[in-house]
Amino acid sequence: MTATLPPETGAVGGPDGMPLAPSRPVLAQDWRRLVRMGAVGAVAQIFIALSNMPVRLDERVVVKPVLSLGYLTLLIVPFAAGYRVGHQIKREGMPQYAAGAHEVAGGAACGALVGGGLSLLAVLLANFDLREPLVNWSPMLAELLAFGNATWFAVVIWLLIGAAIGAVGGILRTLGPRTSRAVVTMALAVAGAAVLEPLVVDLAEGMRLEALTDRLYARRGGVNWTSALGLAAASGVLAVLARGRVRQARDHIASLEGARRNRANLGLILLTGAALIILPLFAGKLTNELLANVGLFVLLALGLNVVVGLAGILDLGYVAFFAVGSYSAAVLTAATSPRINPEMPWLVALIVVVIITGLVGLFIGAPVIRMRGDYLAIVTLGFGEIIRLIFLSDWLSGWFGGSQGITKIPGAGIFGLTSVAGTDPRRVFYLVLAFCAIAIYVSWRLERSRLGRAWMAVREDETVAEAMGINTVNVKLLAFVVGAILGSFSGAIFSAKVGSVFPNSFLILVSIVILVVVIFGGMGSIVGVIAGSAVLIGVLGGPKQPGLLAEFSEFKLLIYGALLIWMMLARPEGLIPSVRRSRELHQEEMAQDAWLRGQVEDDDSDGGTHAAPAT
Amino acid sequence: MSTDQDGAAVTPLLEMRSVNAHYGAVHALRDVDLAIYGGELVCLLGGNASGKSTTLKTLLGMLKPTTGEVVLDGEVVNDKPTSYRVARGVTMVPENRRLFKRLSVRENLDLGAYLRSDTDDIAADLERVFELFPRVKERLNQKAGTLSGGEQQMVAMGRALMAKPRVLLMDEPSMGLAPALVQQNFELIQQIHEAGLTVFMVEQNANMALSIADRGWVLQTGRVVLDDTAENLLAHPDLRASYLGQADT
Numbered sequence: 001m002t003a004t005l006p007p008e009t010g011a012v013g014g015p016d017g018m019p020l021a022p023s024r025p026v027l028a029q030d031w032r033r034l035v036r037m038g039a040v041g042a043v044a045q046i047f048i049a050l051s052n053m054p055v056r057l058d059e060r061v062v063v064k065p066v067l068s069l070g071y072l073t074l075l076i077v078p079f080a081a082g083y084r085v086g087h088q089i090k091r092e093g094m095p096q097y098a099a100g101a102h103e104v105a106g107g108a109a110c111g112a113l114v115g116g117g118l119s120l121l122a123v124l125l126a127n128f129d130l131r132e133p134l135v136n137w138s139p140m141l142a143e144l145l146a147f148g149n150a151t152w153f154a155v156v157i158w159l160l161i162g163a164a165i166g167a168v169g170g171i172l173r174t175l176g177p178r179t180s181r182a183v184v185t186m187a188l189a190v191a192g193a194a195v196l197e198p199l200v201v202d203l204a205e206g207m208r209l210e211a212l213t214d215r216l217y218a219r220r221g222g223v224n225w226t227s228a229l230g231l232a233a234a235s236g237v238l239a240v241l242a243r244g245r246v247r248q249a250r251d252h253i254a255s256l257e258g259a260r261r262n263r264a265n266l267g268l269i270l271l272t273g274a275a276l277i278i279l280p281l282f283a284g285k286l287t288n289e290l291l292a293n294v295g296l297f298v299l300l301a302l303g304l305n306v307v308v309g310l311a312g313i314l315d316l317g318y319v320a321f322f323a324v325g326s327y328s329a330a331v332l333t334a335a336t337s338p339r340i341n342p343e344m345p346w347l348v349a350l351i352v353v354v355i356i357t358g359l360v361g362l363f364i365g366a367p368v369i370r371m372r373g374d375y376l377a378i379v380t381l382g383f384g385e386i387i388r389l390i391f392l393s394d395w396l397s398g399w400f401g402g403s404q405g406i407t408k409i410p411g412a413g414i415f416g417l418t419s420v421a422g423t424d425p426r427r428v429f430y431l432v433l434a435f436c437a438i439a440i441y442v443s444w445r446l447e448r449s450r451l452g453r454a455w456m457a458v459r460e461d462e463t464v465a466e467a468m469g470i471n472t473v474n475v476k477l478l479a480f481v482v483g484a485i486l487g488s489f490s491g492a493i494f495s496a497k498v499g500s501v502f503p504n505s506f507l508i509l510v511s512i513v514i515l516v517v518v519i520f521g522g523m524g525s526i527v528g529v530i531a532g533s534a535v536l537i538g539v540l541g542g543p544k545q546p547g548l549l550a551e552f553s554e555f556k557l558l559i560y561g562a563l564l565i566w567m568m569l570a571r572p573e574g575l576i577p578s579v580r581r582s583r584e585l586h587q588e589e590m591a592q593d594a595w596l597r598g599q600v601e602d603d604d605s606d607g608g609t610h611a612a613p614a615t
Numbered sequence: 616m617s618t619d620q621d622g623a624a625v626t627p628l629l630e631m632r633s634v635n636a637h638y639g640a641v642h643a644l645r646d647v648d649l650a651i652y653g654g655e656l657v658c659l660l661g662g663n664a665s666g667k668s669t670t671l672k673t674l675l676g677m678l679k680p681t682t683g684e685v686v687l688d689g690e691v692v693n694d695k696p697t698s699y700r701v702a703r704g705v706t707m708v709p710e711n712r713r714l715f716k717r718l719s720v721r722e723n724l725d726l727g728a729y730l731r732s733d734t735d736d737i738a739a740d741l742e743r744v745f746e747l748f749p750r751v752k753e754r755l756n757q758k759a760g761t762l763s764g765g766e767q768q769m770v771a772m773g774r775a776l777m778a779k780p781r782v783l784l785m786d787e788p789s790m791g792l793a794p795a796l797v798q799q800n801f802e803l804i805q806q807i808h809e810a811g812l813t814v815f816m817v818e819q820n821a822n823m824a825l826s827i828a829d830r831g832w833v834l835q836t837g838r839v840v841l842d843d844t845a846e847n848l849l850a851h852p853d854l855r856a857s858y859l860g861q862a863d864t
Contacts (some may be wrong), residue, residue: 453729
């Protein structure tokens with residue numbers, strides 16, 4: 001993408017209306033790019049293989065008996081490379097030429113290069129012992145690469161597989177919008193069925209639909225290849241029948257204004273709420289546990305979202321408030337807490353917890369908010385660790401139990417809706433859901449309030465905000481306190497749910513995971529934050545909580561990192577950016593389109609930055 | 616100190632009495648005396664690092680004077696925060712406009728009225744801003760950062776007007792604008808001034824500023840070196856030499 005197109009090569013259709021067929025110079029020019037992408041892909045491929053992901057994830061079957069998650073990790077790179085190369089030839093080679101064999105050939109060539117990385121690796125593995133420098137490496141890898149055959153087989157087969165998969169990526173480029181939509185839907189349906197397997201099985205048991213899942217899934221996990229084909233066919237047919245109506249409906253809702261929009265939103269919220277209330281009734285332990293974990297992180301992420309997303313304070317030690325919430329709830333409710341054990345009812349304790357955490361927020365916030373930018377981030381990082389070390393310290397072990405932590409925390413009781421630790425994840429989930437609803441409402445109101453606007457002003461330009469008469473110190477402190485209180489809810493529920501708290505539950509990693517959830521979902525966006533938690537915590541798993549792809553837990557951080565980098569490049573605004581913002585953007589585009597069409601009489605005498613409309 | 620046309624009986628709207636200000640060890644303002652009277656359009660001229668912006672910050676309360684007094688309506692406000700002064704009609708248009716770029720035009724305007732709670736009055740002022748700048752109304756839901764330079768200047772002015780100011784402090788209104796826009800901007804300032812607003816502007820572009828101002832001061836390394844009417848300043852040989860670049864004509 002960075003290489004500029006030499007204009008003399010005649011690649012671009014000339015003004016004389018030269019036929020825009022692919023010509024030699026384009027491909028000659030693209031070879032370099034193709035080789036570069038293939039090389040990068042090959043390195044990525046070797047890295048993935050040596051990280052031991054393929055071997056570890058081989059246990060999780062996606063489609064029985066042809067595809068495991070382990071092999072899938074090896075197929076993603078050639079596919080992406082093939083797809084990208086097709087994209088680049090199409091986009092930068094010539095603007096209008098019909099898609100065709102070149103994408104496929106380019107994709108295949110690029111995929112073969114990527115696969116060549118694995119071939120090379122197979123040769124290396126056969127000749128050198130990599131056990132010493134690479135502890136993660138397992139001898140199973142060579143076997144896996146060669147499908148149990150000799151090394152030469154691995155060399156050949158990965159070149160072929162790479163080329164095939166790369167070609168598939170290229171072919172996807174050449175398809176029309178309808179066909180490609182159908183293909184993508186089919187792939188997503190099978191992948192979704194495989195990823196959601198534990199959830200689906202759990203729900204089906206609750207609804208007495210075991211017969212269905214027995215057909216769909218193989219006994220030891222994975223979608224049966226017959227049912228995979230059936231699923232793909234069904235979803236493909238559905239996609240063709242729907243003909244993009246789903247997207248139309250979504251755009252329609254997005255384009256609604258005022259009262260109708262509010263009604264649509266309310267309807268969606270009620271629908272989601274009802275589903276979340278009814279669903280757990282049919283779900284077993286696993287689903288509820290998963291939902292509760294996601295909910296806990298939704299709470300945390302909503303709190304951090306106020307601090308980072310609205311007020312723009314990069315807090316890297318947010319786990320501190322989670323820890324304070326957990327520990328204070330534990331001390332207040334547990335009979336076993338060392339020094340003081342008032343054994344308060346959970347709800348009463350919660351009020352005290354909120355006050356304590358709010359004060360801690362004030363206490364930490366006061367010195368922190370005097371700094372800006374990088375310094376602030378570093379200081380918050382420090383405070384996050386300080387709080388954990390305080391709970392860990394021998395000096396205060398009389399209060400907090402030191403490394404022994406506090407155990408036998410009784411669980412949360414609210415008006416008979418008791419959730420004794422760990423025994424009934426369904427009740428824990430309802431408790432989490434209630435607090436999520438509160439937190440969502442509070443966030444939503446705050447965002448539209450005067451305070452919310454002041455936060456955004458501080459985020460945008462602190463000096464000017466001050467000049468507008470905003471008391472920036474107070475406003476930032478309030479952001480810290482609100483964030484702290486939302487985090488303490490999560491902490492209080494966490495300690496009741498798990499039944500014990502240890503300093504090690506509050507490592508710096510938790511802060512980072514929460515921040516990744518917020519960034520991944522979309523900073524400042526409530527829906528985004530929820531979606532971020534669902535995807536990252538629900539599918540990949542939290543710092544200590546297993547997700548749907550529990551096999552990934554070892555490689556979670558690697559994948560978090562990769563996702564974050566990809567996100568920053570492709571969608572810096574996050575998975576689901578704030579609705580208000582996207583609508584603004586939308587209107588902006590419409591205004592600009594109208595302007596370009598000359599519908600708005602424009603007296604752009606100020607010599608502004610607008611470009612003149614093309615003649 | 617300059618005198619009012621009608622004599623000395625009028626209290627200045629905003630005043631600095633022998634103010635000294637420091638940034639750490641840097642002595643930024645030295646015994647600065649300024650008085651801005653209601654209904655005036657005055658300017659403070661000076662080169663880079665002469666203390667112009669520091670003067671504004673001190674007037675607005677974002678920097679505390681080490682000695683001396685800042686007086687608003689006869690009240691010493693040295694210890695009052697910015698919000699107190701903004702609420703009493705001291706409003707700044709920052710240099711380079713500095714809009715909240717990722718917020719909408721509407722939100723920018725609303726933030727101008729942050730300290731006000733008189734909803735009806737705010738709505739009326741919003742209408743006034745629209746009257747003054749019809750273009751702003753068209754762009755209401757757009758992000759401020761996507762506007763052209765001229766439009767941003769309008770929003771910056773509108774945002775300041777939303778605070779219901781009595782005295783408008785303008786930090787380098789000509790900075791970062793194309794020459795045609797500078798002209799337009801100064802006409803705008805004059806227009807707002809004629810509508811009854813007191814304006815205090817800080818400028819490097821002495822020619823432009825003095826062409827519309829009543830009086831002016833010249834600041835050099837934190838000290839007021841000249842204090843005169845605009846006409847006299849324009850004719851002053853030192854000023855011509857150092858700021859107008861016309862020493863030989």
